[in-house]
Amino acid sequence: MKIQLIIGSTRPGRVGPQIADWLVANLPTQKLTEYEIVDITDYNLPLLDEPIHPAMNQYTKAHTKAWSQKIKEADGYIFLTPEYNASFPAALKNAIDYLYHEWTDKPTMIASYGVRGGQGASTHLRDVVELLKMRPTGLSPAFTITRDMSGEDGKIKNISEAFEPYLAMLKEAGDELLSIGVVPEAVIA
Numbered sequence: 329m330k331i332q333l334i335i336g337s338t339r340p341g342r343v344g345p346q347i348a349d350w351l352v353a354n355l356p357t358q359k360l361t362e363y364e365i366v367d368i369t370d371y372n373l374p375l376l377d378e379p380i381h382p383a384m385n386q387y388t389k390a391h392t393k394a395w396s397q398k399i400k401e402a403d404g405y406i407f408l409t410p411e412y413n414a415s416f417p418a419a420l421k422n423a424i425d426y427l428y429h430e431w432t433d434k435p436t437m438i439a440s441y442g443v444r445g446g447q448g449a450s451t452h453l454r455d456v457v458e459l460l461k462m463r464p465t466g467l468s469p470a471f472t473i474t475r476d477m478s479g480e481d482g483k484i485k486n487i488s489e490a491f492e493p494y495l496a497m498l499k500e501a502g503d504e505l506l507s508i509g510v511v512p513e514a515v516i517a
């Protein structure tokens with residue numbers, strides 16, 4: 329089972345990749361799970377410039393085709409989102425809006441961070457994934473990041489110690505994500 333962890337922030341100096349690395353190092357790994365970090369900055373997506381609704385599957389731009397190809401590779405996703413002005417970043421919304429069928433029915437976990445855990449971002453993103461008929465976990469890890477937790481480089485100081493209290497919750501949410509992806513044997517038979 330392949331799970332892509334999509335980093336929702338794109339700004340220079342962002343903390344997102346550091347948290348993504350911590351997540352991958354601490355997520356449950358049963359059932360031959362493979363995690364892949366996906367950085368939307370690698371796909372150079374402009375503001376949505378496809379003329380036809382993505383549900384029609386008639387992509388015209390090379391960047392859309394490359395983004396679709398990457399997202400199609402996964403069986404499920406973790407959206408890692410910061411909170412910007414009470415919601416999730418516009419760049420993440422744009423990247424989601426580019427595609428449609430790629431998201432349908434896929435197990436999904438939302439992990440957020442911000443001054444109060446990024447709850448606004450998490451709630452708004454849940455509305456979006458539900459509309460896209462994704463299958464979100466009930467548990468959504470939310471990491472509180474205060475200013476005193478960051479060093480001069482903007483990164484979280486000693487993240488393994490700072491995030492230690494979240495380990496149990498992350499395991500529970502991760503197990504839930506993987507269990508959503510499992511097709512019951514009765515259905516296979």
Ligand SMILES: Cc1cc2nc3c(=O)[nH]c(=O)nc-3n(C[C@H](O)[C@H](O)[C@H](O)COP(=O)(O)O)c2cc1C
Nearest residue numbers: 337339342343344410411412413414441442443444
């Ligand atoms: C434009 C902007 C708006 C922000 N708005 C909020 C906010 O509404 N609530 C919050 O908890 N944190 C807010 N923050 C703080 C971010 O959650 C925090 O800086 C986080 O590290 C950003 O993620 P990033 O470093 O991956 O970009 C904001 C940060 C930026 C850059």
